[in-house]
Amino acid sequence: MSLILDRRTLVLGAAATLAGCDRLAKNEAFREVLFSAENFHKWAQRSLMARNALAHEFRPDQISPFFRPNGTANPNTPEYKALWRNGFADWRLRIGGLVERPLALSLADLRAFPHREQITRHDCVEGWSAIGKWRGVVLNQILDAARLRDGARYIVFRCADDMGGGQGYYESIDLTDAFHPQTILAFALNDQPLRVANGAPLRLRVERQLGYKHAKYLMQIEAVATMDGIGGGKGGYWEDHAGYDWYAGI
Amino acid sequence: MDGPLSDREQATPRLVLRHKWPTRLWHWLNALLLYVLFTSGLGIFNAHPRLYWGQYGANFDHPWLELERFGRWITLPAHYNLAMSRHWHLTAAPIFAFALLFYMLWSLLGRHLARDLAFRRGELAPGHVWQDIRDHARLRFPTGEAALHYNVLQKASYIGVIFLALPLIVLTGLTMSPGMNAAWPWLVELFGGRQSARSIHFITAFALLAFFLVHILMVLLAGPGNEIRSMISGRYRIPETHAEKGR
Incomplete structure (x- = not known):
């Protein structure tokens, strides 16, 4: 009853x-x-998608009139401000962890890698979507240059934005998404260098997942075997602090 | 809806097995899951209480609907927590979707659809439909043998819910997933964009709420004890005809 x-x-x-x-x-x-x-x-x-199944790419006339920034609009730390004032000339993307050849790449170094341009839809976990044209370096090129060691299972992205209490934003993806042809480190949005609000100088695009996976203000990329001991161990800042799903394909 | 049950019940022919167990099980599972899905869905909606048509839509774009956040009395959890609303929603959703799929298959293969829900010859004639609407509006419910069959309005709403509204809300839900967009690109094309799918998902949820309210009202009017028992044990007491009452 x-x-x-x-x-x-x-x-x-x-x-x-x-x-x-x-x-x-x-x-x-x-x-x-x-x-x-x-x-x-x-x-x-x-199971339903091919490993490299692509996110839909749109026509230029379908781009959102204004691409809404979300989350941190400006890291505003002294370190970030110093980098920004200098036009990010002193900024280096460090690639380390389980790699044979750790790298430290400047923006100019990154631009020397093959580029990819893609007009994709950014889906926020909140429900809104914006379409933008991204240009950047395909992540798998950089991982190949750094040569992943056996045992590397995840790629961790550490960011310049301090979310409070000295905890930086970070995110992680597995190798399936890390080696996906549309997973890029973007330095331009809609034919302009990335603005600070959108993650200057470099942000991740991982097109088959929700917006919070697309880490902005990239500083460091690390190949790891496990998420244990990194942040709260759940694979990302919002995963640790708000209980968001690590797999954000839905 | 079946004929009389067993020999013992043949002796009291007024009690029949009205609903088979898959119908009863699915009914109560849905009562639970749709409740969780609706309330957690409103919690998710509250994160961005604006709806758009087309491929994209965010704060600087034009919404066709903009609402205040739904109150805590109707959201799950009962305070704003997008992550928890999503956990509830995305846990209930696959169970709901697969149960629907199995029920649709059972209805087709088990002939529930053909036997109980399909329209009979002449039922869709305007005169007949009009008569059913008038009977319904006057709350004149069928008695005797006639009570064992659904009328046109019931058939139309059950077919509409099982084979249209519920699949629609599952498919539009899947369309909002960026992963599913890569797996099944036809989904976004079918609904004309992720934001359109989100709008249709929302509209369908409220259409189902309307169905639920009318459904509850009809159960109350038709005799809640008998109706609810028929959905728990399956046993349904056939309402006496006016002639029988007179005896």
Whole structure:
């Protein structure tokens, strides 16, 4: 008969039931179930798509009139300000971790790699979308130049924006997305050098996932075997602090 | 809806097995899942309470609908927490989608569709439809044998919900996923863009809410005890005809 009561409660006042759901969500075992749906979605999506299935690329006339920046609009740390004042001439992207050949690349070095241009849709976890034209270096070129060592499973991106308490923004992707042909380190948006609000001087584009994976203000790329010991261990700043899914394909 | 049950129940022919177990199971599973999906969906909507048509749409673009955030009395969780709303929504969604798929297949292969839901010859004649609407509006519910069959309005709404609205809300939900866009590019094309899909998803959710409210109202008017029992144990007491009442 509890089902009938549930219905009655539902009609009389959703609030009580919702409070019940909230209590349920605090139960450790149930929470585990809620948080593991991500694994199903990742498995299902990866099973349905070809490894290199491309995100849709749009026509130039479909670009959003204004590309909405989100999250940090300016890192505003003394270090970042110094780099910005100098036109990022002193900025270096450090590539390390489980690689044979650690690198430190300037913007000019990066531009010497083959470029890719793509007009793609940026989908925020909040629900909005913006279409922009990105230009950048294909990440797999850089990883090949640094030569990943055996055991590397994830690529971690560390950023210049301090999210408070000395914790920098960071994100991570696995090798499937890291070697995807549309995964680029973008230095230009809509034919202009990346603006500070959009992640200058360099940001990640990982087109088959939601916006928070697209780390801005890149400083360091690290190949790792596990996320343990990095940040809160969940693979990204929002994953650690807000409980966002690490796999953001959905 | 089946004929009389067993020998024992043949003796009391007024009680029949109205709903088979897949229908009953799916019904209550949906009651639970749609509740979770609707309330957590509103929680997700609150992160950006604006809707657009087309491929893109953000704060500087023109929305066709802009709302205040939904109140905490109707969102899951009962405070703003986008990550938790998404965990609830994305946990319930695949269970809901696969249950729907199985139920659709069962309805087709098990002849639930052909036997109980398909329109009969002449049922769609304007005169017949009009008569059903009038009976419905006057709350004149069928009695006796006639109560064992759905009328035109019931058939139309059940077919509309099972084979149109529910698949639509699953597909538009999938269309919002960037991963699914890469896997099944035809989804975005079908709905004319991710933001259009988001709008259709929202509209369909409220169409289902409207169905739910009318559904509850009809259950209350038709006799909640009998109706709810028929959806739990399957047993349904056939309402007496006026002639029988007179006896």
